[in-house]
Amino acid sequence: MLKDLTIPQEFVLLALDRETNKLKSIFRQHIALYTVMACLVELSLKGKVQFEDDNTVTILDSTPTGDKAIDRLLEIMTSKKPKKVKNWASYFYQHWYKQREIYKLVVESLVEKDVLKVENTEILFVLPKKKYVDVASTRNYIVEKIRAELLEEGNVEEHTVVLVLFLNAKKMLNDYFSDFERRELKRKIEQLKKEKVFETIKSIDKAIRNMDAAITTSASAAT
Template sequence: MLKNLSIPQEFVLLALDRETNKLKSIFRQHVALYTVMACIVELSINGNVTFEDDDTVRISNSKSTGEKYLDRLLEIMNDEKPKKLKKWVNYFYNHIFKQREVYKIVVESLVEKGILEIENTEVLFVVPVKKYSDVAKTRNHIVEKIRAELLEHGNVEEHTLALVFFLNVKKMLNDYFSDYEQKTLKQKLEILRNEDILKKIRAVEKAVQYMEA
């Protein structure tokens, strides 16, 4: 069963999957930065931040969320002037230690929930690396949730929609779905975008495209 995981927690869990596709997971770029963006979407859905018409992100509720990584991000954002989302992307891109700090706390939260186990290993007995094990087999439940909501005409939650968007941008859908399923998922995203359900995610989409460029 899923343990009430947030968008960034599910994204990080899938991004750390070296069992499904070892080579791709090793060379993925900007996972920490995307995790911060996923946190901002989570804060938006929870009502802690708002996106204005010009994509300025403002904190509307700075009380504790109950999640250390979200609270830390709110602290960081509170210490700065309100910025448009593209400016926040630039900010965290240029403050790599802050983006990695938030990312590390997300990983730690998965360990605390008993979902991930971290093992220190070595490549060729020389290079130290960390091995992340999905001991609770939660990835399978996440994939099945996506399949049920977007491929089998279930009720689509904003949470799931945001996660699929991040997986699509990072080209991670092909780790878990067939070519036909990927095509169907992308078509569903387009339909939902036209129906305006993706309002809270559109600004993130623009910022991500800006970052990728």
């Protein structure tokens, strides 16, 4: 079951790791938006959308995937005119209720898979607060899977490469890998980009960087 997790599911699971992200207030503020962008990356992996050379996102197949969060994003995108990656990031930044809706669907999917458990707690015994518990130690599984595929000799899945690209853009690799390991991960990915079988990761990598730049710009403009 753990091998069936999507990019947004793995991202959210790691993002909800309060021990590593407790000091990242800006990061936590935009987790829902980052989750939407992770869903967009997943749509690309599933062949539902394509990132064009001019960064426009073209919808190739609008049929549902069976994943509620990803299908909701696809539904929203299909109902709008085609946009560039940065414009989609800005769109969801402005429509916060839509990003929260998709984020909630991803969290619920992790609970349904028995990966996360939601506990209701209180701050100073007054303010209600939700605590998310990684009941299956799936975070460790994700990190070790990255190590096994990219830091050791063996088969490498496109999904794992794309996850690392996304985590790197959000500076989340720092939380789980040493300086040496991060250098080796980046070296390995640059090597894989030259292989024909991983041709698509170039466009995905470019799209991820454009998403991150658009979110940063939107956040700066709002302050």
